[in-house]
Amino acid sequence: MNMSLTIALLGILDLTPMTGYDLKKSIAASVSHFWSADQSQIYRTLAVLVADGLAEVxxxxxxxxxxxxEHHITPAGRRALDEWLRSPLQPEKPxxxxxxxxxxxxxxxVPATRAVLRARRSQATVMLAGLQSVVEQEQARREPDDRSPDDLGRRLRHATLRNGILHAQAELAWLTETKEALE
Amino acid sequence: MNMSLTIALLGILDLTPMTGYDLKKSIAASVSHFWSADQSQIYRTLAVLVADGLAEVxxxxxxxxxxxxEHHITPAGRRALDEWLRSPLQPEKPxxxxxxxxxxxxxxxVPATRAVLRARRSQATVMLAGLQSVVEQEQARREPDDRSPDDLGRRLRHATLRNGILHAQAELAWLTETKEALE
DNA sequence: ATCCCGTATAGGTGTGATCCTATATGAACA
DNA sequence: TGTTCATATAGGATCACACCTATACGGGAT
Incomplete structure (x- = not known):
């Protein structure tokens, strides 16, 4: 069984039942910093979920x-999700x-090498700014009425953003180190 | 045209002409920290390179x-490699x-969450140790007779290892931060 | 005597993903 | 009046890759 888009869709449908179209938007909005999906692939995978009894329409x-x-996760789907979440995750080949x-x-x-590094720096800078602005928006959205509990799901979603931020910063630090090593 | 294995093979063949079997070993030995390739895929891609006139047997x-x-890169292959190296690199979808x-x-x-983080920590630790030992081996291999120039290629190969090390360290730092955020 | 390892090549098959395209309609915009 | 946007679904073609298997033979280990 597919260990990737299948799981992303099950995970999102477990939070809220929705359509393929909604899923596309939801992925773009909330998990785009670590996952992406093509629209047609979402529909195809959704059809497989239904055929396997993991979701119902x-x-x-x-x-x-x-x-x-509107796709709803079934008990079997919830079980499949749980099972995957608890299964060992083999390190991916880079x-x-x-x-x-x-x-x-x-x-x-050397000049061409510097150009490659410069391009990378600008990309990493954009990436970092994007992630930081998402974090700030989340905090701003939260401040007006901080009644909602700071639950586990929230913290973990925030942690995935922090992961991207720390890696972007590491990339920038590495670029500085590497640039100096070329002089 | 394929923007990935094709380039890896051209890049390695540009350094030294070799067979598919050698390429498999070369990839495993020198670029495995950022690239991997299946043996049968190497042979298939090699056949495409020859068909396209980018390599000769x-x-x-x-x-x-x-x-x-034994596959040798052709002038056309060298041009294709240069072109790719200078072309803009669109950021990959994560x-x-x-x-x-x-x-x-x-x-x-929370317990299942902690288990996921622990598993990640052990993987990141193994990864970091592996990269550091490669760096140490490179330095040890170099010390006996440091006649060879510390050329650009050497420095860049070292930089790719440093990249992996800094990211592994960032991952460990993030794991610590995230663990604390769950308490 | 047998089995596995290293050398060397290569096909079969399936999967996950991307890019492009088609269909249908209401609403907003120019 | 025509174009684009948002909603909503989905097929076709192609690609890159992974996993498994087959062939061939010498050498070393059990």
């Missing part, structure tokens, strides 16, 4: 636009195109 | 074992199964 007729196919580029760019000389 | 007969199909797991594991409670 509730068709909600609408006027003027296509019916909503595929980092940037490091590959850096590894081979030496033959083009 | 020199057959070297051997006794008792299959002939060596697919981080661990962060997805953390994002959804909250529904299983």
């Amino acid at each position: 509730e068709v909600i007729p609408q006027e003027g636009r296509p019916d909503r196919h 595929h980092d195109a940037f490091l590959m580029r850096l590894f081979f760019v030496g033959t083009l000389g | 020199e057959v070297i007969p051997q006794e008792g074992r299959p002939d060596r199909h 697919h981080d199964a661990f962060l997805m797991r953390l994002f959804f594991v909250g529904t299983l409670g």
Whole structure:
């Protein structure tokens, strides 16, 4: 069984039942910093979930636009999600195109190498700013009425953002170190 | 055109002509910290390189074992490599199964969450130790006779290892921070 | 005597993912 | 009046990759 999009969809449907279209937006809004998904792939995977009995469709007729196919997680789906969450996670094989580029760019000389590093710095800077602004928005959204409990889910969602921030900062620190090593 | 294994193979063949078998070993030995490749995929990609005129095969007969199909990069291959090295590198879409797991594991409670973080810590620790030992081996191999110039290629290969080390350290720091945030 | 390892090549099959495209309609915009 | 946007679903083609298997033979270990 698929260990990736399947799980992302089950995890989101476990929070709120929704349509493929909603899932696309939800992924873009809340997990885009560590996952992405193509729309057609979402629909295909959703069909597999239903075929496997991990989700059920509730068709909600609408006027003027296509019916909503609202997907709900089933008990079997919830079990499959739990099982995956508790299963060992084998470390993924890295595929980092940037490091590959850096590894081979030496033959083009120092100026080309510096250009590669500069491009990386600007990307990492944009990435960091993006993550920080998401964190700030979350905090701002929370301050007006801090009645809601600071529950585990909230903290973990925040932790995934912090992960991205620390890695972006590590990347910037590494870029500084590497730039100095080239002088 | 393929922006990944193709380039890895061209990059390595540009350093030294070799066979598919050698490439598999070379990748495992020198770029495994940021790239991995399946043997059959290497042979397939190699065939594409030859079909596209980016590499040429020199057959070297051997006794008792299959002939060596030694692949050499062609001028067109060198140009394709240069072009890729200078082309803009669009940021890759992240697919981080661990962060997805953390994002959804909250529904299983705090103990299950701690277990996920502990597993991550041990993986990151192993990863860090592995990278550091590679760096130490490189330095040890160098000390006996430090006649060889500390050229750009060497420094960049070292930089790719440093990148992995800084990210592994960032991951460990993040794990500590996250563990504290759960208390 | 047997089995596995190293050398060397390569096909079969399935999966996950991306890019592009098609369909349908109301509402807002220019 | 025409275009684009938002809603909503979904197929086609292609790609990159992983996992498994097959072939061939010499050498060393059990």
